[in-house]
Amino acid sequence: VLLVGPMGVCVCVFVSFGGLLSCSLAARSDRLKRSDMEGSGSGSDDGTEPYCDFFVLDTSSWSSIRDQDLRIGGVTEFDTRLVGQVMAMKLLCCWGMPSQVGVAHMGNSSASRGLELTPKWRTGEAAGTSAREVGDLGCYEANSDPIFFDDFGELVPQDQNPQRVVQALNLGLASLKTASNRGKRITVFLCSPITGLRDLEAQLIPLRQELDGNGIEVEFILHPKVYSKAYDNVIGGPEGSQRSSRDEGVREGMAAVSISDIRSEDEDLDTLANIFSIDVMNNIPYKSFLETLAMYKDVYFDGITGLRALSSRWSACWPESDAQETMPRILFVFQWSPTSSERGDD
Secondary structure, eight states, X not given: OEEEOGGGOEEEOOOEETTEESOOOSSGGGXXXXXXXXXXXXXXXXXXXXXXXXXXXXXXXXXXXXXXXXXXXXXXXXXEHHHHHHHHHHHHHHHHOOSEEEEEEEOSSOEXXXXXXXXXXXXXXXXXXXXXXXXXXXXXXXXXXXXXBOTTXXXXXXXXXXXXXXXXXXXXXXXXXXXXXXXXXXXXXXOSOOTTGGGGHHHXXXXXXXXXXXXXXXXXXXXXXXXXXXXXXXXXXXXXXXXXXXXXXXXXXXXXXXXXXXXXXXXXXXXXXXXXXXXXXXXXXOSSHHHHHXXXXXXXXXXXXXXXXXXXXXXXHOTTSOHHHHSBGGGGGSOOOOOTTTTTOO
16 A cells, blocks of 8 residues: 655555555665666676576557557557567566566467567578577567447457466466576556456466576566556546557557557456556556657666667667667657766767
């Protein structure tokens, strides 16, 4: 429970919930930095062992909604939430430089493996040759679940099964539990409602405990529409965070508008927050996944001095592509607080 005392001082009271904490750290700056075990984002620059990362992409019908301002290659039309997730995953990898990367796809009703855990996620030299071997994430693609209509053109209610979250986390657990890395992490992108998750506490609590027992961190990166309507005053109204610089833009017809209005229930969001220690009141997501990463750069890109450093990492991971054309240009509108040596070079 977050209490505000005299002089605006915040006090966080931890409440027991099945042996877990129902409140995460109250301040955004206290969130675990992704590079705490990575050597300031470099993976092994200071001799520390790099992470082994497993990503869960939300490939549900909601991932086809076009509300992601990415501006890849100068294109100003909005991209889908799924494209936003893939770009965010690639940026996190090229900055954190994990030793291995795996991917799962979480659709409307189930989860499936998208990429087996592999060290070949980025471009490198092919074994025994000097030729380049293109990394698996270089041109990574995934497909959203379809949106269905009836014979009268009306939207058919989407089949959203909360078991998909359990399945996705179990895929990550199965991939990471045998990894020898000291740092292991599952990052779940979520842009669709989690209706019914509250009914799965009996599965989620022991699953969280097993993940902890295997040294696996779990981090959720949410889209504002995952929040229940009770949080609209926190995230900036029914259309999502007002901090986003542009409107949701082009969508896939009226169907996307309809399914976008389907929201999680309060109890479902509470279940997710309590079991996985998500501070939903303070760690407010932005409408674009990349905006969330950029605005919380001290968490996701710890040690970054400017976009030149991030562009350099991107080019090192995927030298076959031009960073100016393939990196999302939306990143260049943010203030990255460069050091004096890099000021003006971003």
